[in-house]
Amino acid sequence: MLHSISPQHTNTNHVTIPNRIGMSALTRNRSSATVPNELMREYYTQRSTGGAGLIVTEAALITRQGGEWSDVPGIWEQSQIEGWKKIVDSVHVAGTKIYCQLWHLGRASHPEAPEQIAAGVPVYAPSAISARGGKFRFLPGAPGYVTPTEIEDPTVLIALFKQAAINAKARALTVSRVFHGANGYLVHQFLDSTSNKRTDKWGGSVENRARFAIETLKALIEVWGPDVALRVSPAGGYNDMGMPLAETTETFGYLLREVSKLGLSYVALVRYHPLLDPEYDGKKRATQHDVVATLSPFISGPALFVNAGITPAEAEELVGSGKAAGVFFGVPYITHPDLARRVKAGKPLDNAPDFATLYGARGVDPKLGYTDYKEAVY
Template identity: 70%
Template sequence: MSALFTPLKVGSTTIPHRIGMAALTRNRSTGTVPNEIMLKYYVQRVQGGAGLIVSEGILISRQGTEWLQAPGIWDKAQIEGWKKITDAVHGAGGTIYAQVLGRLSHPDAPEQIAAGEPVYAPSAISARGGKFRFLAGEPGYVTPTEIVDPTVFIAQFKQAAINAKEAGFDGVELHAANGYLVQQFLDFNSNMRTDKWGGSPENRARFAIEILKALIEVWGPNVAMKLSPAGGYNDMGMPLQDIIDTFGYLLREANKLNLAYVTLMKYSAFLDPEYDGKKRATQHDVIETFTPFLTKVPVFANAGVTPAEAEELVGSGKVAGVFFGMNWINHPDVVRRIKAGKQLDNPLDWMTLYGAEGVDPALGYVDYKEATY
């Protein structure tokens, strides 16, 4: 595993190895405010070897809040909560980026009601799939309200970046994957606008590019982006040539922006649910297809990567690094295990993945065991 354990410059920071911890939704905040058990969770992973951590998805506004106990970064209490976590991560020797996102939601979600605004999207088209498990009957998505002025949301992303800096993060990662707001603009199934924000690949990529530029105004080189060109989650998915035209244009433009890194998610069946009896995504080799567009930006692979595959990808120069996701949930010591040749063999408790009302939040969160070294 020699290739994995070499330093890498990411933005203005040098991380000690090529294994990162991807963003993982865990729903353990107090309302929308980060808390002490989240601090323990992140510090455990630094102690387990994580050199670069990407936070769970952090909401840029109350409007669009999809799940209960998902953290935000739009008010002072949230900033202060994250500051305690980033200070602890730094004290343990780690680096942490804030993943910022605008999300899907339901008008009956408590935070959405509190926001007093409708659910927004590029076009008034309802995504299929997605069950709101905390609402009676587990309803699916409703038809959203079309965004009138996308620059309002770009300003919200910029303010989130300002707040993330105040909270002590080392950088920000734009979540432009998995059918959330940024990818909704990229995909012509969810974006049928006829103004400058829709239609051509260049127009559909405009929202993502303008957000990146706004984030860079705050963070300079410490801005990253996550993409899922082969993802079918939240009703995404275009024919292959349209995917290449759209994401290729976006990446060519991103290549000019001196980003810290771009994460490319490989095809994952887990993130490609069936609609009407068939999968939504167009399967293809994301790494082979899109890394040629990024000649100046480090590329990280994500989604179902094994340790052996990670070594091959990094050792061959196909990518600069890898992000592990699910393995970090049930193995707080992923990096230490890989370096020592230990198995990633803790069983994952799916029942505690997102917590549950009335259940100790520590269960399935900070109680997984490290290996014996």
């Protein structure tokens, strides 16, 4: 029994959660267009009754602009807010806390995506630099990423993040915020010197490249107070991200030191993982290093959670040694709705993922590979 990651209560600086096991944000493509639905409510409720201490929702788009994935939820209009509220209320019945991950794709969108077309605006990014790769399964052919339009005034995007928080709070959606700064999306694009070549106050120096993340966090805190968290993936790789190690340490070290002053709920560090390290032009892209050992010294105040490829044994060591306040499980939570209960009882994680239905499939029952995984016998 892994007692050290299953205590009575854990405090993430401002929010008390029942244990140190979190469910990571997992895009699953099951919403009704952009509206959270009843099937999603069932999915999240399964994992809350299965013992998760903290659930971070799949990334929620803050604006209609976007479209790397089909059937992902948004959080910019009333029908979406009402759908999320049903999910949040159901999760809270089980005693689980839930944070909503706010998302803007930046250059990882595509101009031919339906929601991007409906938005009537270009694909925006810090600089007009295309990411290599890209895969848009819902578009004909095999289109890759395109060259984005450089956003003239980044404060417009900060306002979208803040408005998403205002919408949720004004409509009594009792969920806190996770700021998605990982995996090569908009915030990460501002941080990384390979995707941000601006010469104004939003680019160039470490301080300038970190400005967008810091200013957006401040805007979210104006709405929600300290119940705001940040997720970053310093090893990079995914969506054509990655800087040399010295620059990575300098950039993310500065960011984490500065956001520690803001009184966040927690910071989640995404470790290096092979699945987040695609190959471009015959070479791997990520900056492989121990992100916890390298960057945890820069975090003071917010609780530290660790994410990506965590096993129960690793979780025991990370928490038991004091290296982390808690851990997030990703793919294992897809296949084990009762993951936290299994960990506490010493049950194996033996449900194999069905990759054919991981993100849903056209013409296939959406429950398959989503809400049909079996719980263990206790």
